[in-house]
Structures are given as C-alpha cells and as structure tokens.
Amino acid sequence: MREEQTINIRGGRILDETTDAQGRLADVHISGGVIAEVVEAGSKLPKADIDLDVSGCVVSPGFVDLHVHLREPGREESETIETGSRAAALGGFTAVVAMPNTEPSQDSRIVVEFVRSQGERAGLCEVIPSGCITVGRSGQALAPYSELRDAGVTLFTDDGNGVQDPLLMRRALEYARDLDITLAQHCEVSSLTVGAVMHEGSCCSHLGLPGWPAIAEELMVHRDIELVRLTGSRIHFLHLSTERSVEMVRRAKAEGLQVTAEATPHHFTLTDEALRSFDPVFKVNPPLRTPADIAALKEGLRDGTIDAIATDHAPHASHLKEQPLDQAPPGMLGLETALALSLTELNMETQSVLAALSWNPARIAGVGDRHGRPVAVGEPANLAIFDPTHEWVVDRDVVASKSKNTPYHGRTVRGKVRHTVFAGQVVVRDGVAQR
Amino acid sequence: MKHLRSIPELGVDGIVRILGLANHMAEVNRRPVPKVPALNGRTIVSLFFEDSTRTRISFETAAMRLSADTMTFSVSTSSVNKGESLKDTIETVSAMGVAAFVVRHKTSGIPWQLSEWTDASIINAGDGWHQHPTQALLDSFTIMSTLGRSPSSDCLKGLTIGIVGDIRHSRVARSDIQAFTALGAKVVLVAPRTLLPPEVEAWPVTTSSCLDEVIGEVDVLYMLRMQRERMNEALVPNLGEYSARYGLDERRSKMLSEHALLMHPGPMNRGVEMLIDPASMPNNMITQQVANGVSVRMAVLFDVLGGSETGAGVVS
Numbered sequence: 030m031r032e033e034q035t036i037n038i039r040g041g042r043i044l045d046e047t048t049d050a051q052g053r054l055a056d057v058h059i060s061g062g063v064i065a066e067v068v069e070a071g072s073k074l075p076k077a078d079i080d081l082d083v084s085g086c087v088v089s090p091g092f093v094d095l096h097v098h099l100r101e102p103g104r105e106e107s108e109t110i111e112t113g114s115r116a117a118a119l120g121g122f123t124a125v126v127a128m129p130n131t132e133p134s135q136d137s138r139i140v141v142e143f144v145r146s147q148g149e150r151a152g153l154c155e156v157i158p159s160g161c162i163t164v165g166r167s168g169q170a171l172a173p174y175s176e177l178r179d180a181g182v183t184l185f186t187d188d189g190n191g192v193q194d195p196l197l198m199r200r201a202l203e204y205a206r207d208l209d210i211t212l213a214q215h216c217e218v219s220s221l222t223v224g225a226v227m228h229e230g231s232c233c234s235h236l237g238l239p240g241w242p243a244i245a246e247e248l249m250v251h252r253d254i255e256l257v258r259l260t261g262s263r264i265h266f267l268h269l270s271t272e273r274s275v276e277m278v279r280r281a282k283a284e285g286l287q288v289t290a291e292a293t294p295h296h297f298t299l300t301d302e303a304l305r306s307f308d309p310v311f312k313v314n315p316p317l318r319t320p321a322d323i324a325a326l327k328e329g330l331r332d333g334t335i336d337a338i339a340t341d342h343a344p345h346a347s348h349l350k351e352q353p354l355d356q357a358p359p360g361m362l363g364l365e366t367a368l369a370l371s372l373t374e375l376n377m378e379t380q381s382v383l384a385a386l387s388w389n390p391a392r393i394a395g396v397g398d399r400h401g402r403p404v405a406v407g408e409p410a411n412l413a414i415f416d417p418t419h420e421w422v423v424d425r426d427v428v429a430s431k432s433k434n435t436p437y438h439g440r441t442v443r444g445k446v447r448h449t450v451f452a453g454q455v456v457v458r459d460g461v462a463q464r
Numbered sequence: 465m466k467h468l469r470s471i472p473e474l475g476v477d478g479i480v481r482i483l484g485l486a487n488h489m490a491e492v493n494r495r496p497v498p499k500v501p502a503l504n505g506r507t508i509v510s511l512f513f514e515d516s517t518r519t520r521i522s523f524e525t526a527a528m529r530l531s532a533d534t535m536t537f538s539v540s541t542s543s544v545n546k547g548e549s550l551k552d553t554i555e556t557v558s559a560m561g562v563a564a565f566v567v568r569h570k571t572s573g574i575p576w577q578l579s580e581w582t583d584a585s586i587i588n589a590g591d592g593w594h595q596h597p598t599q600a601l602l603d604s605f606t607i608m609s610t611l612g613r614s615p616s617s618d619c620l621k622g623l624t625i626g627i628v629g630d631i632r633h634s635r636v637a638r639s640d641i642q643a644f645t646a647l648g649a650k651v652v653l654v655a656p657r658t659l660l661p662p663e664v665e666a667w668p669v670t671t672s673s674c675l676d677e678v679i680g681e682v683d684v685l686y687m688l689r690m691q692r693e694r695m696n697e698a699l700v701p702n703l704g705e706y707s708a709r710y711g712l713d714e715r716r717s718k719m720l721s722e723h724a725l726l727m728h729p730g731p732m733n734r735g736v737e738m739l740i741d742p743a744s745m746p747n748n749m750i751t752q753q754v755a756n757g758v759s760v761r762m763a764v765l766f767d768v769l770g771g772s773e774t775g776a777g778v779v780s
Contacts (some may be wrong), residue, residue: 099596195708226572229662230662230663231662231663231666234661234662234663234664234666234667235638236572236573236594237591237592237593237594237595237635237638238572238573238593238594242570242662251682275709306576307572307573307574307576307577308577309577348549351549351551351577352549352550352551353550353569353571353573353574353577354571354572354573355570358569423534
C-alpha cells in the first residue's frame with residue numbers, strides 16, 4: 030500500500046455540479062483519501078505533504094471516460110493498462126471504462142478481474158472493466174451478466190461491433206433490466222458497412238474509398254430506441270456521429286425513455302475531409318463525418334441530448350496504422366486531448382463541459398458514488414486541476430500513450446491539466462505523471 | 465513534376481503539357497528504331513500489387529524506349545507474401561536507388577502513403593477506385609489526336625462524352641471525368657443508380673439511367689468493364705439484365721451518330737458490356753488507345769524524371 034498523502038490546493042476556482050457557473054474561490058485540504066477541509070481562499074489550512082498553488086486554475090471533480098481501449102490483455106504492443114492509465118491521468122481522468130474488445134474478451138469474471146487489478150497496480154486512475162453483451166463479442170449468445178455484475182461490471186457492450194440480431198438485443202435488454210445494468214451499443218448495421226473506410230458522402234465519392242453511410246448507425250439507434258420502449262430497459266449509445274442519430278435520441282429522451290448518449294472529441298472537431306490526405310490516422314469507426322453532423326453533435330451537447338464526452342481512445346502501434354487504408358485498424362488517441370478540444374471547440378460554459386466530462390458519465394458508468402462528486406468535505410479526493418486558458422501544441426512524440434496515433438499532431442489547443450488527484454494521491458503534478 | 469498521382473494534382477496545365485510531350489513521343493514511336501537515350505541510367509520499378517497486363521507492359525515499354533532500366537516487382541514472388549509490410553517493402557527497394565515507382569494497388573490512396581516513405585517519384589498506375597491518371601491522359605490524347613486537334617485547355621471543347629457502366633467502382637471513370645471536363649468536354653454518365661458514386665450530384669457531369677436516351681447524342685461512347693464479381697453485391701439483378709440495359713449491341717450501335725468514337729479501357733467483357741465485335745465498328749478506338757498509351761506514358765516518365773517541356777533530349 031502507498032503511504033498516505035496530505036495535500037493542500039490553494040488559489041483555485043472550484044467548479045462542480047453544486048457551484049454556480051462561475052465557481053467559487055476556495056482552498057482545499059486532502060487527507061486520508063478524502064477532502065478534509067474546504068475553506069475560504071487564503072484561510073489557514075493544516076500542514077500538508079504537498080502544497081499546490083493553483084491560482085488561475087479550475088479545481089473540478091476528476092473526469093470519467095466511458096470509452097477507452099487499453100489493449101490489455103492481448104495487444105500490449107499498442108497500449109497497456111499502465112500506459113493508458115497514465116495518459117488518462119494526464120488528461121485529468123480519474124476513472125476510465127475499459128472496453129471489452131481485448132484478447133480474450135471481457136466476457137468472464139477472470140478477465141474482468143485481471144483488468145481491474147492491472148488498473149489498481151498502475152494506481153493512476155480507476156480502471157472500470159466493461160463486460161461484453163455477447164460471448165466473445167460475436168453476437169451469438171448472451172454473456173454471463175450476473176457473474177460479471179458480481180465482479181463489479183455495470184456497463185455492457187460489444188463495442189467495435191453492434192449487436193446485429195434484433196432478437197438477441199431484445200433478450201439482452203430484457204435480461205439486463207432485472208439486473209439493473211446498462212447496455213451500451215456501438216450502432217452499426219454491419220451489412221451496410223462492409224469494407225468501409227470513411228463516411229459515405231461527397232468526399233468518399235471523390236476519393237474512391239468504400240463508404241460508411243450514416244444510415245448504418247441511424248437504423249440501429251432507431252431499432253434500439255424502439256426496443257427500449259418495448260422492454261422498459263435502458264441503453265447508452267456509444268460515440269454518436271450523425272445529425273439524425275442526435276435527433277432520434279433527443280426525441281426518445283423527450284418521451285421519457287431511459288436513453289443516454291456520448292460523443293467523442295474527434296467527431297465534433299474533425300470531418301471526412303481529413304481523409305483527403307489518405308493518412309490512416311484519420312480512419313476511425315464510426316467515421317469522421319460532415320460539418321452538419323458536427324453542428325448537431327455540438328447542439329446535442331449544449332442542450333443535454335448528449336450526456337457525455339467520451340474519447341474512444343484507441344491506440345494502435347505505428348506498424349499497424351501505417352498500412353493501406355482498408356487494412357489499417359480504425360481508431361485514434363483521445364485521453365490527453367479531450368479536455369482541451371472540448372474547451373477550445375465547444376463554445377460552452379466550462380461547467381457544462383465538466384458535466385459532460387465528469388458527473389454525467391460517472392453516473393452512467395455506475396461510479397457516481399466516488400467520481401464526479403462535488404468538491405466538498407467528506408467526498409473522495411478525485412480531482413482534476415486545469416488551467417482553462419493555457420495554449421499548447423499537440424505533439425505525438427511526447428504522448429504518454431504507448432502509441433502515437435493522435436490526429437491532432439501540430440494543432441494548437443487551449444486548456445491544460447496541471448494536476449490530477451486520484452484516491453487522495455497526486456498522480457499528476459505540474460503536467461508530469463508521478464507514477 | 466515530382467509525382468503523377470492524380471489528375472487534379474496534375475492540373476489542366478499539366479495535362480496540356482503531357483499531351484504536348486506525348487505528341488513528341490508519338491513521333492519517336494513512328495521511327496524505325498523507336499528508342500531515345502533520354503532516361504539513360506535511371507531506374508524505374510514497377511510495383512504491381514494487383515493484376516495488370518496492358519498497363520504494366522505499356523509502362524515498361526515506355527521506360528525502355530526512353531532507355532531507362534526497368535525492374536518489375538511482382539507481389540506473388542516477393543516478401544510481401546512473407547508478411548513484409550508495404551512500408552518496409554518500399555523502403556527496402558528505395559534503398560537500392562530507384563528514380564521512380566510505377567504503382568498499382570487495390571486500395572485508394574496508396575501513392576500518397578508511399579510518397580511519405582520514399583524520396584523516389586511515384587507514378588500512379590491505378591489505386592483502388594480512385595485514380596488512373598495515365599489512362600485519362602491516353603484517353604484524352606486519343607480523342608484529341610483522332611479529331612486532329614492540338615493540345616490546349618479546350619481541346620475537347622464541344623464534345624459530349626458518354627461513360628457507360630460501373631462508375632462507382634471505376635478509377636478510370638473518376639480520372640477520365642476530371643480530365644475530359646478540364647479540357648472542355650461535357651460528360652454524361654450512364655448507369656443504374658446502384659453503380660453511380662454517392663452524391664454524384666456534386667460531380668461536374670449529367671447522369672442518365674437509360675443508354676437508349678443518350679447514345680444518339682454522344683461524340684464519344686466510353687464503355688466501362690462490368691466486373692462479374694459485382695454480381696455478389698446486389699448492385700444489379702444479373703449480368704443479363706445489365707447487358708440488356710447497358711450493353712452495346714447491334715441495335716444500339718446503329719443509334720450512334722456516324723462520327724462517334726467507341727472507346728474502352730480494357731480488358732473487355734465480351735458478352736456483357738460488349739455484345740458486338742468492336743472491330744466491326746468504323747470508329748473503334750480501342751487498339752489506338754493501347755498504342756497511344758505507350759506515347760503518353762513515355763511523356764509522363766520523361767516529365768516526372770526531369771525532362772524538359774519541349775522534349776529536348778528526346779527529339780533533335
């Protein structure tokens with residue numbers, strides 16, 4: 030076990046779910062893994078092992094990423110739970126949901142417990158394993174939900190694949206309802222996307238690349254909303270990417286259905302035009318879409334239709350990405366740039382951005398008891414402390430992730446995480462991981 | 465010009481320049497000994513990751529007539545079959561001192577990826593459904609020279625060119641449309657909706673799903689190859705129905721205007737898109753296209769590997 034730290038955080042502006050949009054200036058003392066004191070700025074605090082002067086910075090509950098690929102077990106050449114956790118901590122995340130498309134898949138207690146324990150060993154953030162909806166993510170048979178729930182899994186998904194069979198999806202939702210777990214869908218009707226490399230539209234038409242049409246996502250969003258209506262269960266939609274998907278979720282929510290949704294920074298900052306370079310770093314699933322889709326995602330985030338910003342952090346080793354576009358695996362890095370892209374591109378109140386990065390996803394992930402909490406006495410000390418005005422240039426050669434496939438290399442962004450406190454420990458200090 | 469990767473990158477000035485050089489090369493090809501020392505000592509490697517007969521031989525003939533040294537990289541006997549990556553392959557071959565790669569690959573964009581990994585020039589001999597720029601240049605050259613016109617940015621002006629068939633999956637169509645329209649022609653695409661590309665409305669063309677309505681109005685009838693493999697993708701009900709609607713048969717051949725040229729990039733699917741013997745057509749350009757291919761590819765190699773616009777060093 031680690032030795033216990035005491036931490037003082039002075040001069041920051043606290044911004045959480047309970048403050049007003051401006052936040053409030055206050056100093057924080059952390060001891061024993063919890064927030065021990067919150068006092069008026071400049072007041073006396075007990076002595077601490079670590080004193081952080083954070084004037085100009087926001088002190089927020091740590092971020093929660095509903096969607097990361099940590100590649101362990103099975104693809105450790107691209108990322109490990111340790112390197113991915115480090116990238117998460119540097120991005121201000123204190124919890125990440127590890128997608129189940131590992132090798133072997135996270136469809137059994139033993140794999141799920143391995144992922145969780147590797148996260149604990151790294152000690153940089155809470156690694157929350159998700160479980161599969163179907164055994165081996167192959168869409169044939171239901172995974173053992175009860176066994177996995179007993180191992181702490183609350184979010185189930187076949188991410189990377191959508192559940193194609195409507196009967197199986199109906200049964201999964203019915204069964205899940207009894208267990209009070211959440212199914213998360215990767216919406217893609219696979220027969221419409223065979224061989225697809227990029228968004229089907231004028232750009233793919235010009236480039237002669239096989240297209241991934243918006244309808245392939247929208248058909249499954251529509252089907253699952255109707256199945257939620259039928260079964261009374263709940264669903265979370267992963268990485269929504271199209272205008273009509275957002276509109277369908279908006280209507281479903283207005284009808285009171287238990288539907289939540291996430292959007293990724295790359296889907297609200299990049300378009301299919303990026304593929305004109307033929308650089309596989311821009312190949313991602315679902316694909317980068319159009320300016321109209323970006324506008325819809327931003328509006329969805331603004332009006333709360335989309336609950337969460339999730340990164341779909343998907344590291345791939347260079348030798349895997351540097352292949353012909355049809356062979357290169359889809360996916361891009363996201364953990365270290367999510368906050369900055371959100372602050373730079375969304376034109377939203379910082380507090381609303383934090384809702385989408387912290388307390389909303391914490392609840393969807395079932396960890397709302399320990400993440401996304403107000404910065405208040407007695408709460409677990411999981412905090413992100415960031416300078417919202419600091420401009421920096423993304424550099425793929427200095428990322429903490431084991432892979433370099435960020436699509437933002439060379440881009441200037443605003444907003445930088447200075448310190449991250451996880452479980453009462455400073456795991457990132459002055460932008461440097463401490464473990 | 466460092467590379468020839470696409471018609472848009474070449475631009476209309478580049479197209480006209482290549483057409484002009486191709487005229488010089490055609491003159492060389494009419495000589496008793498059709499060979500010049502222009503690219504003596506330069507090494508050109510053909511990298512064909514996809515089957516090809518005419519394009520590869522055409523490029524190699526062109527290179528030899530310019531006295532370049534040529535090597536062929538054939539995927540079936542290479543380390544690619546041992547799992548060597550494309551990047552490692554091109555870096556390895558480049559290290560041997562290659563001036564240019566002539567590349568064909570089944571995936572769009574490969575020429576752009578390769579040019580990140582080598583300092584050699586890249587000449588695109590076909591990438592996926594995307595581009596086949598030398599085909600577009602030889603097609604433009606064929607039409608221009610048959611009509612007795614000279615290279616200029618409006619040398620195809622006043623012409624209506626009908627392209628018939630599987631436009632969606634055709635790099636020839638994409639390149640041809642760009643070259644033909646850049647040179648002033650009007651292009652009409654004739655195909656069922658399933659074989660047109662997505663959002664074709666944004667392309668500088670008109671479209672029709674009925675060959676009979678269009679065939680009498682074209683100055684050039686450009687037939688595309690209909691691949692039998694497409695039948696598995698529910699794009700058309702069957703080859704018979706495709707032939708009935710879009711094949712060139714006896715009846716349709718009589719609907720063509722007298723001066724209309726017949727073209728095809730090859731290889732032809734007889735009995736599918738071509739239901740008559742094209743040799744029976746008076747304005748059949750298909751063999752001429754192949755012959756012109758050598759002149760045009762000589763022009764391209766000469767241009768890419770540092771030749772001059774006037775062809776100095778080729779024609780004395």
